[in-house]
Amino acid sequence: MxxxxxxxxxxxxxxxxxxxxxxxxxxxxLDKKIDGIIKKMTLKEKIAMLHGNSLFSSEGVKRLGIPELTYDDGPLGVREDVGRFTWGPLRLKTDSATFFPNGSAVAATWNPVMAYRFGVAMGQEALARKKNIMLAPAFNICRTPLCGRTYEYYSEDPFLNAQLAISSVKGIQSQNVAACVKHFAVNNQETWRDSINAVVSERALREIYLPAFKASIEQGHAYTIMSAYNLINGAHCSENEFLLNKILKGEWGFKGLVMSDWGGTHSTVAAAQNGLDLEMGSSGPFEKWYFADPLYDAVKAGKVSEKLIDEKVHRILWVIYHTSLVAHRLPGSINTPAHSKAVYDIASESIVLLKNQKHLLPLNTSTVKSIAVIGDNAIHTFATGGFGAGVKAKYEVTALQGLKNRLGKNIDIRFAQGYKADYKFNYSAARKQEANKPNPELIAPAAELAKTSDAAILIIGSNREYESEAHDRADLSLPFGEQELVNAVTAANPNTIIVVIAGAPYDLNEIKKNNHTIIWSWFNGSEGGNALADVITGKVNPSGKLPFTFPAKLDDSPAHALNTFPGKNLTADYKEGILVGYRWFDTKKIEPLYCFGYGLSYTSFKYSAIKTDKKSYKNNENITTSLRVSNNGKYSGKETVQLYVSKLNPKAEKAEKELKAFKKVAVNRGSSAQVALNFKAADLAYFDESVKKWVVEPGQYKISVGASSRDIRASAIITVD
CATH class of the missing domain: 1.20.5 (Single alpha-helices involved in coiled-coils or other helix-helix interfaces)
Incomplete structure (x- = not known):
């Protein structure tokens, strides 16, 4: 072969x-063509292209046939149209869109194919709505579980982030729409996000916080990138010479445009010289923006060269010729059955089975005649809410509706609210309202309904208001008095299935101890309710894996253990260095509530016959690990095989283990699948700050293969010269 x-x-x-x-x-x-166009432009026309001319567009050059660029928020889908100069919605009848699963849901699939389908469908919808640039994907590292944008981001692991980012970027751009990867970089908290200075070692930057961005540029070929609000090591990301010029445009060879986050520009000359190409979203009249009249004046005064302006215009035109002016541009489509199917498949693969001790799942519909569905999240929709982008979804199937769709003909399904999620955040005062008070008037009838039903499905968790851009959560506790509701319903009916819908970790200690059946779902898009119902009934065998660690308590997480979140004096010192997420928990021997990569199935998988293609490698060779995965259970299903590498007796600081490869495979019951996992010996390198180079430390490495970071099934030892 x-x-x-x-x-x-x-x-x-x-x-x-x-x-x-x-x-x-x-x-x-193309470069020659663009240079020819720039020669025909006046300085005024060039400067006009370097800043927004409305909330979600920037100027073209009409007399030269150059159209303006149009932008759209994209974490969850193409947002509804707003006015050119106001955030108020236009209330059109033509701007509904598909609601896609949130970022951590996509990550929980551990499936680059799903990330690609996500990107393709979103790109098609953007094209149909005449958007040139989708402000997505966002994949900053989950450093703290409290971050308000954890639901939007992907994972705590740079490799998992990178693989999914590559696929989603390629998917979006396959439709002649530019992906805008964000937020570059180290945007790991919303508290003081405009002014927080993240003090990060270069090693941690290069090993943890930058790899997904690097991959999205070098392998995903992203056309645009958005700078973050925060500062890194004393310089705002939108004018960070090290970040934008040295690494992004220098080392990575980025050809596209760097835009600011909305209102994230802080200067004219420094931003222009240090790598920013396009200013978006600043307040005040457009001509007063940093990259408008002040930049024109700076060029005229000799503070900024016109050659530098030409370079920025070249990058913008390069993006235009890859999007709106591309030959044979695709037509686009929106709210199609194919997009709904993509959403359903992503949601189905994202749902994580946390516990199934009494094997209540999949639900035995032949013996269950009545079900109590309890909880506000059973009827809540998640396409909108909170601060930032939402989607005016054409439709969204709630959890209750999904269960009725699948079971309503044969089973009596009754609903009780149990709690009321009426939380609001006062953004102007940056103040949260009380969100943890139980409601006895709602709990009592919910418990009574559970008591008189064959089974109870209790659907709790968070929502888009409680988890939101522009604020972080105060703690890990479940909101809305949900724990009291869980206790009452469980006491009334031991056959209670707990479903948690949320985008980030919560304190599930008491539920894990007292409840035998737990499912974790997400803000799972237009088809979320149908996907959840199909997992509960067994039509879909759950295959989701957690993309981040659930700590047993908040102080176990590194940023909190070291008292560096949210920081002091507007400074967050990343003292944990490279030990983020499971790297910290494993290295420090801290037992998490649920570990990175965790997720159960209705069937059982056995790993065997692990071997590497060689025993010894040079650092320029590829390493292939093969094994057999057998399905020994009653149900066909999918398993994500995870490969971690540990350096034995390291001289440099190393994490206990690091994810280096993974593969999701479908295995029919009673069958086996041969799995090959590949990575490069060069991927074992660490960044040596003393010599400013990537170094592969020679010696022995342990390759561990398992179903999660803590469920290692087999291992092998190799040597790297």
Whole structure:
């Protein structure tokens, strides 16, 4: 087989070289075309392209046939249209869109194919709505579980983040729409986000916080990137020479445009010289923005060269020619059955089975004749809420409706609210309202309904108001008095299935101890209710894995253990360095509530016959680990095989283990699948700050393969020279 592959590779080599030369020629031709356009532009026209001309657009050059660029928020789908100069919705009948699962839901699939489908569908919807740039995906590292945007971001692990970011970027851009990866970089908290200075070592930056951005640029080929609000090591991200010029444009060779977050520009000359290309969202008249009249005046005064302005305009035109002016642009589509199917499949693969001790799931519908569905989240919708982008969803199936859709013909389904999620955050005063008071008037009838039903499905958790951009949570406790509701309903009916719908970790200690059946879902898009119902009934075997660690208590998390969140004197010192998430918990021997990569199935998988293709490698070679995964249970299902690497007797500081490869495989019951996991020996490198280089430490490494970071099934030892 290897000989055949070698033959094919050699046979295709001339074609590959020809295609590469064609691509290089086309690129050169485009660059020349763009340079020709810039020569025809006045300085005023150039400057006009470097800042917004409305809330979600920036100027083109009409006389030269250059259209304006249009932007749209995109974490959950294409947002409803707002006025050019006001955030108020236009209340059109034509701007509904598909509601996609949130970022941590996509990450919980551990499936790059799902991330790609997410991107393709979102790109198609953006195209249909005439948007050139989708402000997505967002994949900052989950440093603290309290971050208000954890639901929007992906994971605590840079490798998992990177693989999903590559796929979602490629998906969006396959539709002639630019992906805007964000927020670059180290935007790990919303508290004081405009002014917090993240003090981070270069090693931690390069090993933890930058890899997903690097991958999205070098492998995903993202056209645009958004700078974060915060400062890194004393400089705002929108004018950070090290971040934007040295790394992004220098080392990574980024050809697209760097835009500010809305209102995230702080200067004219420094921002222009240190890598920002486009200013968006600043307050006041457009001509007063930093990159408007003040930038024109700075060029005229010789403080900023016109050559630098030309470079910025070139980058913007390059994006335009890859989006709105691309030849044979695709038509786009919105609210299609295919998009609904993509949402359903992502949601189905994202749901995590946390506990099934009495095997109550999948639900035995032949013996259950009545179900009490309890909890505000059973009827809550999640397309909108909180501060920031939402979606005017064409439809959203709630959990209650999903259960009725699947079971309502044969089972008596009754509902009790149990609690009321009427939480609001006062953004102008940056103050939260009380959100943890139980409501006895709602708890009592809920418990009574559970008592008189064969089974109870209690649906609790959070919502988009409680988890939101612009504020962080105060603690890990469940909101709205939910724990008291859980206790009352469980006492009334031991056959209670707990479903938690949320985007970030919560304190489930008491539930884990006292309840035998727990499902974790997310803000799972337009088809979320149907997907949840199909997992509960067994039509779908759950295969989601947690993309971040659930701490047993908040002080176990590194940023909180070291008292560096939210920081002091507007400074957050990242003292934990590279030990973020499971790296911290494993290295410090701290037992989490639920570990990174955790997730159960209705079936059981056995790992066997693990081996590496060699025992010793040079640091420029590839490493292949193979194993067999057997499904020994009653149900067909999908398993995510995770590969972690540990350095034995390291000289440099190392985490206990690091994720280096993973693969999701479908295995029918009674069958087996051969799995190969590949990574490069160079991927074992750490960043040595003393020499400013990536270094692979020679010696022995342990390769561990398992179902989670704590459920290791097999291991092997290799040597790297």
């Amino acid at each position: 290897r000989c055949i592959h070698t033959y094919i590779k050699r046979a295709l080599a001339p074609c590959i070289v020809f295609i590469s030369l064609q691509s290089a020629y086309a690129q050169t031709a």
